[in-house]
Amino acid sequence: MRKTITAVALTLFSVSAFAQDVKTDYDKAENFAAIKTFAIKIGTAWGNPLGESRVLQEFDKSLVEKGWAKADEGKADALVLIHGATDVKKTVDTFYSGGMYGGYGYGGWAGYGMGMSSSTTTMNEYTVGTLVVDIFDAKTKKLIFRGTATDELSDKVSKNIKKMEKASDKMFKNFPPKADKK
Numbered sequence: 001m002r003k004t005i006t007a008v009a010l011t012l013f014s015v016s017a018f019a020q021d022v023k024t025d026y027d028k029a030e031n032f033a034a035i036k037t038f039a040i041k042i043g044t045a046w047g048n049p050l051g052e053s054r055v056l057q058e059f060d061k062s063l064v065e066k067g068w069a070k071a072d073e074g075k076a077d078a079l080v081l082i083h084g085a086t087d088v089k090k091t092v093d094t095f096y097s098g099g100m101y102g103g104y105g106y107g108g109w110a111g112y113g114m115g116m117s118s119s120t121t122t123m124n125e126y127t128v129g130t131l132v133v134d135i136f137d138a139k140t141k142k143l144i145f146r147g148t149a150t151d152e153l154s155d156k157v158s159k160n161i162k163k164m165e166k167a168s169d170k171m172f173k174n175f176p177p178k179a180d181k182k
Helices: 002-016 049-065 157-171
Strands: 021-026 037-044 078-097 118-137 143-152
Touching: 021 157, 037 049, 037 118, 049 078, 049 157, 118 157, 143 157
Parallel strands: 037 078
Antiparallel strands: 021 143, 078 118, 118 143
């Protein structure tokens, strides 16, 4: 019974341990309506040429769907640089069973008085991927938009592709941004 509870708790934790986080920021004074063309490339590679190619294709497609046209770097209105990184994270989880109050029994910590309990501690490693999409005004070289997406990576390529597509959809949901009216 205890192993079943621990397994269920670990499963629930691993499902909810990390949710995709997408954030955007942009120059509020920039006239994005004047931008018609873009060039895109990897700014910081993350060591997976197949993944880098997929990311380029996905973000290229997203910008075209928003009305921008792809152009050679020397003729583009905007330069798009994509940066990627991965990081291995660790979690340590302790689950208590038996005793009163999950290990804190009458008279103090479990083992002192009533409420004997046992615990199971596990360490989990997972890889977090981060993509940063920087868009620069091609003439001034000024940063005008930054989008970041962070998510736990899967061992399955198809899941990572879906996560990347979801991140792109979130990042460019309200793109191009409207200039603030003063």
